[in-house]
Every structure is written in structure tokens, then in C-alpha cells.
Amino acid sequence: MGGDVGPEVAIGGAAQSLMRHPDISFLLYGRKDAIEPILAGYPKLAERSQVIDCEVTVEMDEKPSQALRRGRNVSSMWRAIDAVKEGQSDAAVSAGNTGALMAMAMFCLKTMPAIDRPAIAGIWPTLRGESIVLDIGATIGADAKQLLDFALMGGAMARALFEIKKPTVGLVNVGVEEVKGVEQVKEAGKLLREADIDNLEYAGFVEGDDLGRGTVDVFVVEGFTGNIALKTAEGTARQIAEYLRSAMSRTWMTRLGYVLARGAFQMLRDKLDPRKVNGGVFLGLNGIVIKSHGGTDAEGYASAIDVAYDMVHNGLQAKIQHDLNEYHARNESPMGPEAA
């Protein structure tokens, strides 16, 4: 029921993702009278779907605390998450209110043992392909231990998403020298250098311009800065697209050039299409929850479902749990880390 448009987008997205992954079946939570008329237009999806009628829906502008009070146990959002907890579904996908989704997911699924705070990981298009950036806004003010957790969870997600054995992980900082930056980041760097983790290669500090370059597979950053960096990049991309549009329409010659180079502009548009990398992954919870952009269309929603599918098929949760266990077994003996 969430997102700026509503069930059309979620149902259209499910239909598209089903074409790519015919083994998915869907539990659709929301108002039956809103869902069923739309679902009737997608007979193949209807065959693989079950509609669960929920009268209460979480509003896009509701405060998380209010959404929890009003929507716990009864709202479509809560029940979709609860289905993951109960093992009825493998992942929940929503384009709804991000704060409410995180609050409900934390409250219902709980964080994994040894994880204090979940993170939201985004997929960032780079010159090398794609990288994972976390946290892009689940919480603000992470300490060194939490940044370390982000590195471990991001590394596990990179293994699941990119199917590589030993992803590289960088800590985003204001310089690459060891003495630079805030205490939490320096301390997290120390923990990561000392940690002995088979599945992860710590690459040291990276800077803001490394994001576009894709210098590492996983960029670790505290949520306040991560969220602002993500939105700054989105804003810059829109700004340049706008410059380009206005420059190309200036004279008949530039317009003719545009027509001839249409294929190139289409390619650029595809590269910059935010729908292609839609899907923020909640990491650190006992279950998979994916947040789709609220303003996306069916194609974007389908991408978010694809991410959920990959995370389930490639065993995201088991990979995270494995890496956390390995780290804690090696670095925290009952005698404390020194004796390990």
C-alpha cells in the first residue's frame, strides 16, 4: 500500500520481477478492494499470489512511533514483516514510510545477536560497476564497533550480491592517512586492520570521490554522512542532466547532434537510471527487509524485488551470521580480545 503511488506500482513491479524469477510466490498485504482489481490485470501474477486483507495502512508522513502504536499487529506493513518472522515468507519488500518500516522491522524481527543497530545498505553505481554503501540513513552517530559491524555486514552482502569471495571494504573519511578523521572512524580502522576475517579485505580509508570510482566493493560510513553523501550524488546527477538538456537544445546544430547521438544519451540515461539500483537492504535484523524508493514506478519496484530475491537465494542472512560469528570467535575470547 506504500509509496507515493500505491498498489499499482507494487503489483506491476511484482509482475515484472515474476517474469525474471518464475519461482517467486507473493503474499500481498493491503486493502483487498484496492489490490484485487489491479491484480486482475496480471493473471500470471494472480496465480502465484495470495492477498491478505489489512484494513490499516501506514501513512507516508506518519512518525515511526505513531505508526508502531497504530499499526502494530494489524497494518499491512507490520503483517508483511511478521510473515518473515513466522517463516511464511523469505523477505518483505515495501515502498512505504522508511522510518516506520525500520521501526517495525526492528520491533518485530529484532536485531541479530551482537548487532546493536541495523543499517540500510544501498547499491551505488560506479565506474567499475556497482558498490555497496552503508549506512545510508538507518541511524545516526555510529561508534567504532558499529562501523565494524557495518563492514562485516556489508562484506557479507557483497558476497551475496556480487558473488565474489573476498570483497574489499573501505571506511569513508576526510583523508586516506591514518591520522585523519573522527575518532570513531580511526578506531574502526584499527579494529578492521587487526581483525582476521577470511571473507573480507580491509582496504583502509577512502574519500568521497572514491564512491563514483568504485574503488572498493563496500563503503562504510556513519548514517548521517552516508545519507547526505547519497543525496548529494543524486542531486549532482540531476544537476548535470539538467545542464546537458539545456545545452543540447540551444541551437539547431546541437539539436541535430542530439538526434544523431540519441543512442549515447539513452545509454547515459540507463546508466543514471535510479530505478536500476533501487532497493535499500536492511542489514542486521533476523530477516530480510528491502526498502524501495517511495517515488519509484513498477520497473523500480521490480528491481527492489530482484534484490530481495538475490539476497534470499544467495543466503544473505547465513553469510552475515557466519562472518559475525567468525569475527567474534577470533577476536573476543572469554578472557577478552587480548587473549583470543
Place this chain on the structure above:
Amino acid sequence: MGGDVGPEVAIGGAAQSLMRHPDISFLLYGRKDAIEPILAGYPKLAERSQVIDCEVTVEMDEKPSQALRRGRNVSSMWRAIDAVKEGQSDAAVSAGNTGALMAMAMFCLKTMPAIDRPAIAGIWPTLRGESIVLDIGATIGADAKQLLDFALMGGAMARALFEIKKPTVGLVNVGVEEVKGVEQVKEAGKLLREADIDNLEYAGFVEGDDLGRGTVDVFVVEGFTGNIALKTAEGTARQIAEYLRSAMSRTWMTRLGYVLARGAFQMLRDKLDPRKVNGGVFLGLNGIVIKSHGGTDAEGYASAIDVAYDMVHNGLQAKIQHDLNEYHARNESPMGPEAA
């Protein structure tokens, strides 16, 4: 002597800026034997310049503390700053080591009364024109009072740079609602809402994507996040330029389109040219110091000198002092702010 290239760039830049501002005269600090042969190629500049021989130069990779120890009183960087303090020059411009420049500027010029920490303000190209962003990396971890100071100083700089009477100021945050974000930002928002400042219009919270839009004249952000946002934007611009280059050279048709639309691409290149907005302004010191990008060329260096020229001519220091005085007079009576 600073920057990645050395005196060629500074001297070439001075010559270009002198063409635009024939009333500037220059004090050139550095090794005489390195400067004079280059200066000989610019007779008009030579006429308006005095070379001050300094044997010691600060290295680009030197730690600020080391640069201070080794270069205090004797290095070209120190002496250029000291000339501002002594009233021999109106502003110092350097493409050298940023950390060393800030440390020397603080040590030599000292911060203005009521300013705890200086900031570096950058000029950000936007869809509306240009905005000021600060702090882009002078210090990390600003508290509410310091963010307020950044707003006051950024507002004064906007009045000097854009020649507008009442610039708009926004606080960069992870959402626009009052409840969002870190405590320091929320508290700074409260201080700014309550402050009664004639020369400044507080526009509330803004987000990362507002930077490219130029929603406000002045964006206030703590230095760690500001630095990462700036570099993320630079990285994104380079990434898109790279996509575009590779897309345009794919087929003969796109290449022909490129040739026809060359004018448009030149326009885009101009828009994105980092040399056009070169010049980080140190704010909050008893004197004007401008940091040019270390990797820039003569044209970029000339832009940094132009910024220095504008700051001097439009009375940056007096404007900052006026706004600080006004704020403190109205908001801090001897009985505390409540009684003011």
C-alpha cells in the same frame, strides 16, 4: 611555492587575475631563484609585484604541526600570512598544504573574538547559479554554537560574494522535519530560528540533493560531512563525464552527433569546470586567507585570486564582524539570552 606544480601556476594565475583587476599589486613569497625567471615572462605582473625571498617552503605532505615547527616565521607560507596580519597585504592566497595553511593562519592571525573555530567555505555551482557551502573540511565535529557561527559567517560571505542583502541559509540534515537529525543540528536550528539577524534569512533544514539545486544561498554543515559531500559531488561529476565520453564515442553516429553538438559539450564542460569556482575561503580569522586547489592550473589559481579580490573589495571581514556583533548584542545580554 605550493600546489602540485609550483610557482608557474601561482605566477601565471596572478598575471591573469591582474588583467581583470589592474589595481592589484602582489607580494610573491618564495624562492627568488625559482620565481624571478618565471616572472620575467610577465612584464606587466613584474611591474606590480615584489618578490620576497624565502628559503623555507612547506611541503605538500608535511603534517601541520611539523610545518609550523619548521616554517614558523621563515617559510613562504607563514610570511604571506604574516603580511596580512601586519597590514602589508589585504589577503593571502596559497595552493599549498591545506592543513598547514589552516594551522599557520590560526596561529598567526588568530580567530575573531567569539569564534572558536574557523571554517573553510567553498563556492558550489548550482542550477540557480552558485551557493556557499561551509565547512568543507577545516575541522570535524562542530557543535550547535559553531554551526550557528558558520551560518553567520557564511551569510556575511554571501553578502560580499553575491552582493545580496539578505541571503538565505539552510542547515544540511537528513530530513527537513524539525525532529530529524543529530542533536547539534537540531539545536543549531533552534538557535537560528530564535536569532533575530537583519542580514540573514534562516530557511530551515535542507538535504543533500538541495546542494545541486541551490535551494539556499548558504549551506551549513559540519566539516566531516561537508568534506565528504563535496568530494562525493566531484566524484559523481567525473563519473558522469566518463559515462558520457564513453557513450559518445561508441558508434560513428554518436561521434558525428558529438561533433555537431560540440558547442553544447563545451558549455557543459564550462559549467562543470572546477577551475571556475576555485578558492576555499577561510572564515573566522583576523584576516583573509584563500586556499586554491593544489592541482589547479593558472586559470584556476586566477579564480582563487579573484575570490580574494572580491572578499577584500566587498568588505568580508567587516561584514562578518558586523553580523557577529549584532547577533551577540541581541542574543546575549549580561542576564543571559532570555533577558536580551
